[in-house]
Amino acid sequence: MAEKNKNEIKNTTEKKSLKATNEKKKLEERKKALKSSDDIAKNINKRKKKRTTRKKKKQKKKEKIVFSIIAIFVVVTVAIMAFNFTYVYNGRIARNIYIEGMSVSGMKPDDVKEELNKKYKVDNIKFEYNDKEYVIKPETVGLKYNIDQIVDEAYGYTREGSYYKDLYNYFSLKNKSLKKNIEVVYDSDKMKKEIEKIAKTLDKDPKDATIKIDGSIKTTKSSDGVKLNISKTLSNLTSSIDNKKKETIPLVMEKKEAKIKTKDVESVNTKLADYTTSFEKSDSQRSHNVEKSAKITSDILLMPGEVFSYNAHTGKTNSKNGYQEAPIIINGKLEKSAGGGVCQTSSTIFNTALLSGMDIVSVTNHSASLTYVPLGRDATVNDSGLDFKFKNTFDHPVYIKNTVNNKRLTCTIYGNSSDKKNIDINVENTAKKDEEGAIEFKTYRIYKDSSGKQTKKEYISGGVYRKIKH
Structure with a gap:
């Protein structure tokens, strides 16, 4: 029993000793662990310090580089600005x-x-x-x-x-x-307007010579005009200005010659030919139309090379222009229409033009024969386009004069005595074989010398006359 207790005590003591040893070991281990932890913390802190030191060094290096760059930039900028303000942007005009x-x-x-x-x-x-x-x-x-x-x-x-x-x-x-x-x-527009003002004081229209034959030949003299050539004057001004000349610039004036000169009208010194037709049996309306058309186509000076157009002078032969209704041949029938009778005037002038030697440009006969002129010697006209035309092929002008007296219309063409011709009119006509009452004709102009001998035969026109339809 005592030995058992002794063993229990021993065991208890051993257990306590072992426990104390274990606790001591644990304590030592904890101490070691704490020491190791402190070392680690110290190492971590040390590394942190090293990293911080390196960062600071790098930052300082960067700052030095940036500062250097800024310094260089500032120096260059100042140098450029100094150069610019000294030489380029110095408020003065550059060299050379x-x-x-x-x-x-x-x-x-x-x-x-x-x-x-x-x-x-x-x-x-x-x-x-x-x-x-x-x-x-x-x-x-x-x-x-x-x-x-x-x-x-x-x-x-x-x-x-x-x-x-x-x-x-x-x-x-x-x-x-x-x-x-x-x-x-x-200002070119203003300059032109100023020169145009000068032109108005200098420009002068030419004045044609005139001729009037009424029992005697009366003429007025021609005078030439002048006109300021604005474009040429401006060109001279520009040339003078470009050359920096301080000079008086001549105005470029151009002569404008009269179309009809004194010598032209004075060359009309004789009668070349005349022809007369009668309208004694015409009523008042037709007589009115003959007289009106005769007046409009009278007192005309036809210059060399010019063409006389009957319709151009009379205009539309309608009531609006003062022509009255009178008998007229339309499509082979005798009807009343405004302008009836004007063909007598055109036919009278046609015969005078033939006898005076005018070049017949355009002539058309009526569809039926007439009483106031022979066959082949009429000239019909109308508003639809039929016109009577002749040309002055002489070297001198001719003057056309119509007169009406006692219902007789006379057309006279005056000109230069050197242009006077000896002319006869010959009309050849025969019955048309295939048409009853129709007559075919051909009109010729015969030129003769001073002795009456034929020197030239000229075909003028030809056509057919038919009976008037009723």
Whole structure:
């Protein structure tokens, strides 16, 4: 029993000793663990410090680099600005630039303008014609030298592009020069209007010579006109201005000759031919139309080469133009219509033109024969296009004169005595074989010499006359 207790005590003691040993080991292990943890913390802190130190060093290095770059940039910028403000953008015109041969390098634009304005002053514009002077004031037409523009261009040569363009232009002037010339500018429309005002005082229309034959030949003399050629005058002005000449500019006046000259009307000195028809049996309406058309186609001077058109002178032969209703042949029938009787006037003039030697351009016979002229010697006209025309092929003018007396119409053509011809009219006519009552005809003009011998036979016209339909 005692031994058992002794063993229990021993075991208990051993257990306590083992427990104490284990606790001691655990304590030592904890101490070791704590020490190791402290070492780790110290190592971590140490590494953190190293990293911080390295970052600071890198940051300082970066800051030094940035500072250096900024410093360089500032230095370069200051240098460029100093260069720009000293040489390029210094308020003065760049080197090697000339205006009108004068060096303006290094000068301020305002100083250049002042000097050029003293040298180049605009004066009154002076024109001359027939020893008379015509003046236009500069301010009236906005006339001035473009000095401001040219100086600004010279100054802006190294200033108005991109920066690099300005630098390029500046350095390019080292090996080359820029030459500028001033010009005179003005408002061209205003200048033209001022010259047109002068033209109104100088322009003169030509005056044709006239002739009137009424029992005797009466003439008036011709006079030539003048007209200011505005475009040529402006061209001379531009040339003078471009050459910077201060001179009186001659007005370019052009002679305008009269179409009908004194010698033309004075060459009409004789009667070439005349022809008379009667309208005694005509009623008042037809007589009115004959007299009206005769008057309109009278007192006409036909110049060499000109063509007489009957319709052009009479116009539309309708009631609106004062023609009355009278018998007229329409489609082979005798009907009443405005203008009846005007063909008697055209036929009378036709016969006179034939006998005087005029060149017959266009003539058409009526569809039926007439009583007031022989067969083949009539000339019908109408508003639908049938016209009677003849041409003056002489070297002198001819004058057409119609007179009405006691219901007799006479047409006389006057001209130069050297153009007078000996002419007969021959009409060949035969019955048309295939048509009852129809007559075919051919009209010829026969030229004869002074002894009456035929020298020429000229075909004029031909056609057919038929009976009037009822």
